[in-house]
Amino acid sequence: MDGQSQNIKTLANGESQSAGTGFLSSDQRDILRIFLRNRLSVLGLGIVIFWLVVAIIGPALAPLPPQEMDIMNRRSPPNAAHPLGTDWLGRDVFSRVLHGTPITLLIGIVPIALAILIGVPTGAIAGYSGGRVESLIMRTADIFLSVPALVLAIAVTAALGPSLLNAMIAVSVVWWPWYTRLIHSQTLSLSKRVFVEAAIGLGASHRSIIVRHLLPNMASSIFVRGSLDLGFAVLTMAGLGFIGMGAQAPSPEWGLAVSLGRRFMPEFWWISVFPGLAIFSVVLGFNLLGDGIRDALDPEIRGR
Secondary structure, three states: OOHHHHHHHHHHHHHHOOOOOOOOOOHHHHHHHHHHOHHHHHHHHEEEEEEHHHHHHHHHHOOOOOOOOOOOOOOOOOOOOOOOOOOOOOHHHHHHHHHHHHHHHHHHHOOOOHHHHHHHHHHHHHHHHHHHHHHHHHHHHHHHHHHHHHHHHHHHHHOOOOOOHHHHHHHHHHHHHHHHHHHHHHHHHHOHHHHHHHHOOOOOHHHHHHHHHHHHHHHHHHHHHHHHHHHHHHHHHHHHHHHHHOOOOOOOHHHHHHHHHHOOOOOOOOOHHHHHHHHHHHHHHHHHHHHHHHHHHOOHHHHH
């Protein structure tokens, strides 16, 4: 019996843990090889790393404080003293872009993290429990998904009041149902696998089965979805800032900078164009990175 129990334990844990010895397993090496072979994915990774570095050290390297005004050089075009020009108050656009980088990245990452923290557990519970619990969770998610994402985000922000924190809450409210649906469908599939039945046979609790066996097998799907959603979250937060529902003046957040600078278009184009290009590059980087991760983790591609 001891030997049989040991075999069942091995079966229960075998599919929920990654195989391989050494620094990288063969599957991990294949994933890395496929990712590095895709030049666009590597480009996306480079863009994301660049902006992460800027977010960490950029504010310290900015030539001027974000709110410092040079009244004598208001709306100056890009020049040696101000590489990206100055805005209508004489503030250095380059310094404000650098100071706005950590804010923009943070307001893109935090809502997705909150959406994952809400959507993953609810999806797993719905898929594993079934019955009324499943119906209640999934119908609630369907109600949220029935409203266009940006419209729902605007409505939530308007109800809570325009602010950076409320905008992040609004975006997380928009995104959690997508993770609930993803995890729900995968839980329904995985719960029928042999290693789950073996864990049940060993007397494992429902919580243990979800946490130790189901969620680890869904980690790659969560990671892929999250990496793809980061770019859209940054864009959505920038959109909320653009219409005045997100960051409030005098914050150097990029979406707000584009919104305030549009009053001076097209003559003083640099006030809006450079923050807009920064948003474009961040969203592009996250999208290319997410596509590369998705392809690298696709078992059909790895099997070729």
